[in-house]
Amino acid sequence: xxxxxxxxxxxxxxxxxxxxxxxxxxxxxxxxxxxxxxxxxxxxxxxxxxxxxxxxxxxxxxxxxxxxxxxxxxxxxxxxxxxxxxxxxxxxxxxxxxxxxxxxxxxxxxxxxxxxxxxxxxxxxxxxxxxxxxxxxxxxxxxxxxxxxxxxxxxxxxxxxxxxxxxxxxxxxxxxxxxxxxxxxxxxxxxxxxxxxxxxxxxxxxxxxxxxxxxxxxxxxxxxxxxxxxxxxxxxxxxxxxxxxxxxxxxxxxxxxxxxxxxxxxxxxxxxxxxxxxxxxxxxxxxxxxxxxxxxxxxxxxxxxxxxxxxxxxxxxxxxxxxxxxxxxxxxxxxxxxxxxxxxxxxxxxxxxxxxxxxxxxxxxxxxxxxxxxxxxxxxxxxxxxxxxxxxxxxxxxxxxxxxxxxxxxxxxxxxxxxxxxxxxxxxxxxxxxxxxxxxxxxxxxxxxxxxxxxxxxxxxxxxxxxxxxxxxxxxxxxxxx
Amino acid sequence: xxxxxxxxxxxxxxxxxxxxxxxxxxxxxxxxxxxxxxxxxxxxxxxxxxxxxxxxxxxxxxxxxxxxxxxxxxxxxxxxxxxxxxxxxxxxxxxxxxxxxxxxxxxxxxxxxxxxxxxxxxxxxxxxxxxxxxxxxxxxxxxxxxxxxxxxxxxxxxxxxxxxxxxxxxxxxxxxxxxxxxxxxxxxxxxxxxxxxxxxxxxxxxxxxxxxxxxxxxxxxxxxxxxxxxxxxxxxxxxxxxxxxxxxxxxxxxxxxxxxxxxxxxxxxxxxxxxxxxxxxxxxxxxxxxxxxxxxxxxxxxxxxxxxxxxxxxxxxxxxxxxxxxxxxxxxxxxxxxxxxxxxxxxxxxxxxxxxxxxxxxxxxxxxxxxxxxxxxxxxxxxxxxxxxxxxxxxxxxxxxxxxxxxxxxxxxxxxxxxxxxxxxxxxxxxxxxxxxxxxxxxxxxxxxxxxxxxxxxxxxxxxxxxxxxxxxxxxxxxxxxxxxxxxxxx
Numbered sequence: 001x002x003x004x005x006x007x008x009x010x011x012x013x014x015x016x017x018x019x020x021x022x023x024x025x026x027x028x029x030x031x032x033x034x035x036x037x038x039x040x041x042x043x044x045x046x047x048x049x050x051x052x053x054x055x056x057x058x059x060x061x062x063x064x065x066x067x068x069x070x071x072x073x074x075x076x077x078x079x080x081x082x083x084x085x086x087x088x089x090x091x092x093x094x095x096x097x098x099x100x101x102x103x104x105x106x107x108x109x110x111x112x113x114x115x116x117x118x119x120x121x122x123x124x125x126x127x128x129x130x131x132x133x134x135x136x137x138x139x140x141x142x143x144x145x146x147x148x149x150x151x152x153x154x155x156x157x158x159x160x161x162x163x164x165x166x167x168x169x170x171x172x173x174x175x176x177x178x179x180x181x182x183x184x185x186x187x188x189x190x191x192x193x194x195x196x197x198x199x200x201x202x203x204x205x206x207x208x209x210x211x212x213x214x215x216x217x218x219x220x221x222x223x224x225x226x227x228x229x230x231x232x233x234x235x236x237x238x239x240x241x242x243x244x245x246x247x248x249x250x251x252x253x254x255x256x257x258x259x260x261x262x263x264x265x266x267x268x269x270x271x272x273x274x275x276x277x278x279x280x281x282x283x284x285x286x287x288x289x290x291x292x293x294x295x296x297x298x299x300x301x302x303x304x305x306x307x308x309x310x311x312x313x314x315x316x317x318x319x320x321x322x323x324x325x326x327x328x329x330x331x332x333x334x335x336x337x338x339x340x341x342x343x344x345x346x347x348x349x350x351x352x353x354x355x356x357x358x359x360x361x362x363x364x365x366x367x368x369x370x371x372x373x374x375x376x377x378x379x380x381x382x383x384x385x386x387x388x389x390x391x392x393x394x395x396x397x398x399x400x401x402x403x404x405x406x407x408x409x410x411x412x413x414x415x416x417x418x419x420x421x422x423x424x425x426x427x428x429x430x431x432x433x434x435x436x437x438x439x440x441x442x443x444x445x446x447x448x449x450x451x452x453x454x455x456x457x458x459x460x461x462x463x464x465x466x467x468x469x470x471x472x473x474x475x476x477x478x479x480x481x482x
Numbered sequence: 483x484x485x486x487x488x489x490x491x492x493x494x495x496x497x498x499x500x501x502x503x504x505x506x507x508x509x510x511x512x513x514x515x516x517x518x519x520x521x522x523x524x525x526x527x528x529x530x531x532x533x534x535x536x537x538x539x540x541x542x543x544x545x546x547x548x549x550x551x552x553x554x555x556x557x558x559x560x561x562x563x564x565x566x567x568x569x570x571x572x573x574x575x576x577x578x579x580x581x582x583x584x585x586x587x588x589x590x591x592x593x594x595x596x597x598x599x600x601x602x603x604x605x606x607x608x609x610x611x612x613x614x615x616x617x618x619x620x621x622x623x624x625x626x627x628x629x630x631x632x633x634x635x636x637x638x639x640x641x642x643x644x645x646x647x648x649x650x651x652x653x654x655x656x657x658x659x660x661x662x663x664x665x666x667x668x669x670x671x672x673x674x675x676x677x678x679x680x681x682x683x684x685x686x687x688x689x690x691x692x693x694x695x696x697x698x699x700x701x702x703x704x705x706x707x708x709x710x711x712x713x714x715x716x717x718x719x720x721x722x723x724x725x726x727x728x729x730x731x732x733x734x735x736x737x738x739x740x741x742x743x744x745x746x747x748x749x750x751x752x753x754x755x756x757x758x759x760x761x762x763x764x765x766x767x768x769x770x771x772x773x774x775x776x777x778x779x780x781x782x783x784x785x786x787x788x789x790x791x792x793x794x795x796x797x798x799x800x801x802x803x804x805x806x807x808x809x810x811x812x813x814x815x816x817x818x819x820x821x822x823x824x825x826x827x828x829x830x831x832x833x834x835x836x837x838x839x840x841x842x843x844x845x846x847x848x849x850x851x852x853x854x855x856x857x858x859x860x861x862x863x864x865x866x867x868x869x870x871x872x873x874x875x876x877x878x879x880x881x882x883x884x885x886x887x888x889x890x891x892x893x894x895x896x897x898x899x900x901x902x903x904x905x906x907x908x909x910x911x912x913x914x915x916x917x918x919x920x921x922x923x924x925x926x927x928x929x930x931x932x933x934x935x936x937x938x939x940x941x942x943x944x945x946x947x948x949x950x951x952x953x954x955x956x957x958x959x960x961x962x963x964x965x966x967x968x969x970x971x972x973x
């Protein structure tokens with residue numbers, strides 16, 4: 001019986017060799033794939049187990065990690081969660097992360113390449129690795145003013161420093177509370193998420209940067225006017241401004257807002273047309289300039305470019321191949337022109353900054369845990385949107401809008417404000433969106449702002465950009481200039 | 483080529499004591515490291531724990547000095563090391579569960595079971611002076627084995643845990659009777675086969691180079707096959723079924739040296755398993771979870787999905803080559819991390835390196851057991867030691883193979899490591915039996931006392947049958963099962 005026993009011993013060795021091979025296969029060969037599997041929650045636990053850096057607004061921490069005595073080790077807490085929800089985003093065990101928490105994740109958790117030397121020091125000195133501090137460009141006073149002024153209305157406010165592109169305010173309403181999603185109790189987080197997802201106001205949609213995008217309506221006339229000026233139109237020249245514009249190829253006509261005439265003579269200057277937001281004049285300009293010229297001008301203002309600020313921003317778009325009537329409608333910001341509030345703020349900002357468009361950003365600096373600056377964002381030119389001369393002329397016209405035109409609600413004593421209203425048809429039975437964009441002071445611009453109030457906000461069908469959105473922009477500008 | 487080679491018998495008890503030092507250091511050290519990693523201090527109960535573990539090991543050592551001085555010196559240290567590492571991991575999982583708000587005292591209970599198991603092993607060594615005594619209880623063992631296996635099916639007594647009906651529950655304690663059943667089965671098989679090996683081996687036609695058994699000799703194997711399939715179908719446990727059948731085929735092979743038995747056995751089992759897989763949903767689910775483990779639908783299926791298996795794989799992958807270290811991983815994310823999946827837990831925290839080291843320890847255990855089988859002089863002892871050694875190795879194969887997705891996952895637990903009283907008791911008794919047989923195998927021939935009813939000890943040691951070209955028992959009589967004892971083999 002010894003021969004079979006010896007053979008059995010060999011069989012046992014073979015069995016164990018098979019086990020060793022299969023263990024090696026799991027723990028070494030396929031381990032990277034297994035670790036990367038999205039169903040593997042260990043990566044998340046590891047990340048939650050290290051202290052994550054805070055997000056700072058105006059010297060105050062708005063998102064930070066505090067040690068807790070549970071399996072994760074650290075709880076993300078948000079002060080003024082809803083106010084900054086669409087800036088910070090959430091950091092959730094169940095739903096991962098969004099916005100700044102997502103875009104700056106490697107800095108916040110300390111694994112970014114820029115923090116390599118820090119990690120090396122931590123390794124050598126035995127210090128516990130810590131995430132970096134992210135300082136935002138947002139001004140808490142401006143943010144709060146935008147939040148308060150928008151009130152319970154659905155919409156968004158974006159404010160920029162036109163000289164640098166720094167984002168001073170980023171509000172989208174309705175908002176949600178990221179703290180609810182950051183709960184370590186899965187049931188609580190899930191319940192909060194489901195409640196937000198079921199909310200018809202869609203609080204988790206960032207209307208300022210993404211969302212479904214809006215038709216810009218008359219605020220797009222800044223682009224059309226810029227294109228006209230860049231293509232040689234003299235601001236003093238009278239241009240046709242009929243009561244109704246015959247749309248080529250169709251039997252339809254383009255009326256003015258409320259069916260009124262723009263001028264008794266049927267012609268007016270570009271400045272007057274912009275001041276009272278004359279649809280027929282701009283429709284005709286669009287027909288004269290053509291879709292390609294309009295699109296080029298829109299792209300010079302930043303259209304068609306997907307930005308990261310560092311949060312992802314959906315690109316604003318001008319229709320690809322419109323026919324003549326569609327071009328006329330596009331020239332007044334209707335048809336298929338779609339914009340983000342950030343893009344509209346960039347229109348004002350470029351005009352304010354002598355025609356130079358600055359790249360928008362929201363991270364001022366990244367600091368290591370001991371406050372050493374690791375990275376500071378430098379202002380960056382995206383390009384020249386219009387010539388210095390055109391920018392000056394547009395500024396004059398936009399001052400006229402606020403002083404004596406459709407945007408009088410944005411007037412501020414002692415400060416010259418340049419702006420443009422918009423009342424965008426939504427193409428269905430809903431009320432129009434109210435727009436206003438402006439910058440101030442006109443001679444030394446410090447802030448450019450865009451406001452959109454969905455479906456006219458509290459005024460509903462009675463709303464216009466001048467009535468609903470302009471007062472909000474006014475409040476934001478006042479907060480910035482104080 | 484019969485030769486008599488005199489050799490000086492070395493009991494090996496000093497070596498055993500020496501080997502117990504690193505074995506105990508592993509267990510106690512791991513326990514301390516768990517505390518340091520999770521709470522920055524050695525666990526409060528470390529002294530009591532160390533005293534308990536060292537006391538049990540030393541007690542067993544002393545029993546061996548007293549009752550089995552020639553027993554294999556490697557078996558006990560290997561088992562103590564594995565048992566200690568298992569305890570540390572179970573304690574570590576208690577701490578992890580506590581963090582998640584689930585108060586468990588698996589470690590305390592496991593330590594209690596360990597104590598009971600070691601005491602039982604010592605009792606076996608003290609009471610059972612000669613393993614050949616067990617041969618008298620061949621058919622008693624069969625009835626006990628069948629009774630133990632069928633016990634979970636008794637209404638009111640059996641409990642279904644994790645889908646398998648292989649547990650009984652008495653006074654709040656869960657128990658897997660099949661664990662003890664495998665010992666009784668091994669005793670029965672050894673006694674039955676040592677009597678009937680000649681007819682099983684010699685009679686029958688030869689087909690395609692395979693010596694087939696006579697149809698009427700197929701009776702017992704068909705009976706065991708049916709019993710193991712019954713376990714698979716009625717108790718929903720592929721592992722136990724596979725274990726029993728593997729044990730039987732292996733012992734049949736040892737007894738008859740007929741490859742045909744292995745072929746017949748594997749064909750029968752594979753066929754039975756295939757039919758069961760295509761007929762019974764719960765068996766099919768096990769195969770599905772094995773083959774398409776990463777399929778999302780299979781992963782999320784509950785019960786019967788691959789979620790536990792894949793989570794175990796995630797844990798092991800997280801450990802990688804060197805492991806996360808004691809207390810640094812998240813083995814508690816895998817369901818049943820302290821029992822069915824303790825291998826994945828250890829793979830995560832000790833890494834591939836630690837897992838391979840533990841597999842080697844089991845391999846050493848099995849090989850020392852098989853060496854004992856070769857060394858012992860009586861056929862019953864050879865079959866029993868061979869069968870018990872193989873069943874431990876095979877259980878490791880089924881468990882680790884299941885966890886690493888080499889074979890379908892079963893409900894078996896890793897001997898000595900996993901949480902579970904029945905498993906600990908059974909495996910310590912197996913070790914006691916192996917120690918008892920090894921004492922007999924390594925004892926100088928003159929010192930073997932004659933036992934009434936057992937074959938008289940063979941004074942002249944026979945050279946081993948030439949390894950190449952085994953002509954079959956016709957060449958050298960079936961009773962010439964002894965061989966030259968190589969001193970180097972046994973030391």
